[in-house]
Amino acid sequence: MAWQPALEDTRFLLIDVLQAPGQLAPAVGSEMADASLWTQVLEEAGRFVAEQVAPLQAVGDSPGCRWEDGEVITPPGFREAYQAFWQAGWPALACAAEDGGQGLPWVLEGVLYEWLAGANHGWTMAPGLLHGAYECLRHHGSDELKSRYLGKIANGEWLATMCLTEPHAGSDLGLVRTRALPQADGSWRVSGSKIFISGGEHDLTDNIVHLVLARLPDAPAGPKGLSLLLVPKLLPDGRRNGVHCDRIEEKMGLHGSPTCAMRFEGATGWLVGEPHRGLGAMFVMMNAARVHVALQGVGLLDAAGQLARAYASEREQMRVPGPRDAARAADPIAGHPAVRRILDTQAAWVDGMRLLAYQTGLELDIAKHHPDAHRREEAALWCSLVTPVLKAACTAQAFHGASDCLQVFGGHGYTRDWGIEQIVRDSRVTMIYEGTNEIQAIDLLVRKCLPDGGAGVGRLFARLADDLPAGRDAAAGHEDMVRAALRDLVAATEHLAQAQRDDAEAPFWVAGDHLQACALVLLAWAWCRIGRHPGAQGPRWQAPAQAFWRWVWPEVGMRLGLLRASTS
């Protein structure tokens, strides 16, 4: 079955339910906050992804990328699709006009990448890394560096990487050993080994721009001694720089994206930002990058659901329980409750998480550009707290939900023929990269919620609760329930802040439960939002709504219980 862009659903959630143009207009101006412009962009995006990128999904998995004498050969068709992609202007969709971009809101870039990841996660890794490099260089690069590199990164003519990890330094970047020595001309000579570099070498573009974390000679130990350097594959004079790809990893999946072991041997580079302030420069784009990964999760789960729904409506096995057509030997498995529950549950996650991720996309722009300082602050709080929740919850559900979708295929799902097992394998890495999901949970609870005793999360949840009408309508039962859960979760967070004073370990044990509880209340809030829109009354939205309240929501009680037990 060919992958389809969720154009109608996205339009409904973004424009009808969230009324995103109205929310964004004060921040980005009414010209860029225009529903019909957005619809046109999304239609074009959907067409491009479906026609150019989705057909390369299988070939991305096998043969995948090959390493040969330091070069990486991407699968047939990848380079052509990428060249078409950047020449059509897609990378620069949300880049500033002064950098050659179209200046559209971030959320449209988010939707584009959600669709790309669903259609072909491996291919999408390459352009996916551009955006962080663009933000980083835009905010921290010198004028000279920007004049040489920013435009070609913005428009995607050159691709970029983030070179952080070393064999002994994964989650703990403080252990990084790569060094940079100053040269007379103001450049630096960079030497060291990096691993897990997505797109470290490939044939999609002529040049590749690496952003490398390294230590200067006078650097203090630990994470505060790291600097960021820009190291191109080809030097400005056209010569090869001292940058080598020693191998690509054999992985569980994502074979369309080369994961490179890179060796920098006295490579020429230039400092980006201040010495020893490299981590700060990289963290500029942390929230946006994590929302990108969350949207990969949403896209992958949607793609898995598309495959499973199509299969379930064709495949006939056994009779459904209850009233049925006596003339048939077997019914489509889509009619079996066990299968319907799987399909509707994934839809409940996809729809709800879409709403939340799109709202987060809006908040990213509002935090930067809204004229009202209070609204900017509110938006910054939303991004700070909701981003780790979405990154972890969307990627975990992508993997587990794709595995549930595989189950719909029975033994056929375990073969490569149907494409579903590829999604299970490909999606698994999203739980690890851009900060493991465990680190997201610690970031949320220990770094962000506990230091102020739960005040910040209390403010965010009060905003969510205010948005739920206390009315007596049909949905009010849910809304009262969600309001109570928001209160309980804030209380549990406050208790953890107290418990931490006696037992520093206490919150670390339950950080994952806390994040999952946050995900569930956010999702519940999203379903309240969707549920009260008049356009959500048909079976398209009622089936996942019911699945959410019936099958997904009850977990919140268990998570709250685990949080309470940890402080009692």
Next chain:
Amino acid sequence: MAWQPALEDTRFLLIDVLQAPGQLAPAVGSEMADASLWTQVLEEAGRFVAEQVAPLQAVGDSPGCRWEDGEVITPPGFREAYQAFWQAGWPALACAAEDGGQGLPWVLEGVLYEWLAGANHGWTMAPGLLHGAYECLRHHGSDELKSRYLGKIANGEWLATMCLTEPHAGSDLGLVRTRALPQADGSWRVSGSKIFISGGEHDLTDNIVHLVLARLPDAPAGPKGLSLLLVPKLLPDGRRNGVHCDRIEEKMGLHGSPTCAMRFEGATGWLVGEPHRGLGAMFVMMNAARVHVALQGVGLLDAAGQLARAYASEREQMRVPGPRDAARAADPIAGHPAVRRILDTQAAWVDGMRLLAYQTGLELDIAKHHPDAHRREEAALWCSLVTPVLKAACTAQAFHGASDCLQVFGGHGYTRDWGIEQIVRDSRVTMIYEGTNEIQAIDLLVRKCLPDGGAGVGRLFARLADDLPAGRDAAAGHEDMVRAALRDLVAATEHLAQAQRDDAEAPFWVAGDHLQACALVLLAWAWCRIGRHPGAQGPRWQAPAQAFWRWVWPEVGMRLGLLRASTS
């Protein structure tokens, strides 16, 4: 890290906690129920698996099996290991003495296969299929057929397959179309296509004995019209039979086991059992086969845990919370709560499920051989109800727990270097084959628990509750809690039996929750059993016990809530 047999743990659970020799002596005689004989067998088994089979794990994944012109070439070393396996007498461990077996209790065969699956799931598929074929032929084969085939299947000189599935008939065997036509000499000519035939063709043994579900010319439609035929690869006179392997499936994992598409073209076969009674003949070995799969799950999860524990004790990243050695830059990740929770939780499942699966192994022998009819009946009830629970719960936890163990490795876990992602991929199929986990849940609830209004499950759970002392000791809190949950689950089952009268679909929606609730109360019972043994007081058993009560057990409340909500 090299795989290790869990010799000490198994001995403790089987002999000290379950006192299995005492339980079995009345059924199998004291000579075969001898703890020191068992220990000796298990030591030998552990050595064989570790030395001969475990080293072939990586080569089983890659290159894996290859198909070439109808032949299947297994990975280097597979044939030699298999030849050593059968010549050492391992397949016949639990076969009857009159068939050339050693007549040892089933549970020892169970442990052997648990270890084999943990060490090398792919290789283990080949001999794993012998045991069902042996039981089937032993109980239903004619004397002539037995004299030709039973001995060589019992001792494993020839391997066997089960040919059930067809492209359009997976879970629904009633749709099978393969046909058998009678011949003058009493044989049958079998024609049709079968898929997903594990070990349908290979080079491990000279002959392969296929047990094929087919329809005779006068067969009624549906599952009651299926007959079972024995179709060998080589005919008694040495000629090739009309049995062809057209391809092997490209799969997500389990590349060490060839999954064959088989074509029978007028192949000569002989009826096993009565015409049209083929399903009954196959179901003889259903419980044992499903406990085998449950033990694969246990073995795979144990193997994943071994890898993750070894990695976590070596890998140093970031500081642990709380008091710590100031001189270090980073601590072993095994000290981080998020990692400890993952490791201890998997151990809680492995230990508890081992106890339950071993007790089920004992009940299989007790149901057949115990002199007391009431005890036999009790054992049959245990096997009938506990088997689907173990099959589904152990395999689901194998996959999800192995994925959690992969997470411990961070990005390294996603590469092929550490062997953990292979276990995730390999284990996924156990949730599908031998009856999907959804079908196990329906089998348990709809076929077994509801028809008698919950009486059977009430009897089984009363037996479990009787086994829990009502004392005032430290563990009594858990035991009272488990007793209450056993009662609640019986009550919920009774309500479902009533609800089904008005709504035939109702139990199908929550069959999975019901099975998982059963798994959790059984696991809790197992941990009560382990917890009150004096040998379980050290950290080896206390850490997983605490993880069980703290992290695993709370799910039971959520599942019971889902069951209650479905009937309210």
